[in-house]
Amino acid sequence: MRQLILDLLPESPPSLDNFVAGGNDETLAALTGWLAGTLEATAFCLHGEAGCGKTHVLLACGFNYIDAAANPGLDGVTADGPLAVDNVEALDASGQIALFALFNQLRASGERLLTAAGQPPSHLALREDLRTRLGAGLIYRLQPLSDAEKAAALAAQARERALKLTPEAIDYLMRHAPRNMRALSALIVALDRYTLEHKRAVTLPLLRELLTQEATV
Incomplete structure (x- = not known):
């Protein structure tokens, strides 16, 4: 896609408000409660x-990402504040050791660790001690949006900008x-x-x- 779209992304930084929830209301409610301290883990x-x-x-949670x-290898990562570690399954051996140590430091200081992976901790090829630590916390699945949910979200965003998008335009x-x-x-x-x-x-020609x-820039 044209660099224009990539340049536009920072104008709408990720937040929980602009995340299209779809069928993830329960997961987002749990995450919000955890962030607010009502769920202890x-x-x-x-x-x-x-x-x-x-x-x-x-990224929306504001932790050190x-x-x-x-x-x-989590090189240079410290437990000075809450951490968000994406793609945990990509950690190498030294990174897994580092995350285990970071988890213990965060727990001792009352800070928190938010992680994301393609599978729940019990299915990840991680050190047993790290898998146990992550598995003892709160675990929720994010459901992908259906095409109908994406289309509805696009229609709503277009209405907010007074853009007239026909169903045919959205389908395109x-x-x-x-x-x-x-x-x-x-x-x-x-x-x-x-x-x-x-x-x-x-119009479709404009799209x-x-x-x-x-595609050509």
Whole structure:
């Protein structure tokens, strides 16, 4: 996709308010309670398939965010405050030792650890002591949005910007644009700007023009 969409993403930083919950109300309620201190546990683990919003939620919580896929050894990570560790399954041997030590430090200081992975802790290929620590905390699954939920979210975001998106236009976006909600939401922002700049209504030819332009820049 065009760099325009990537440039737009920081304008809408991930928050729990702009996370499209879909069927995840129970999970978000538990997470909110944990963040508020009404649910006591050192660790909270989110698991779910790629694209379900795990990274969005971890970033939204405001913890010190670490992506284990980019830093599998957790080099330089300290327990100075609450931690959010994404892609826990990507930790290498030294990273697993480091996370076990960080967990113990966080628990001793009353801080918290939020993690995300494709599977619940019991199914991850981790050291037994680390898997036990993570498995003793709160564990919730993030359900991916259905196509109908994504379409409804796009329609709502378009209405907020006074964009007139027909069902056919939404169907076109769903078939030709990236399927994750953050990229789709950014595309609505790009579409709003594009229609204002060119003083044109949203039509299928305009959508094709925008997406083709983004694919070639």
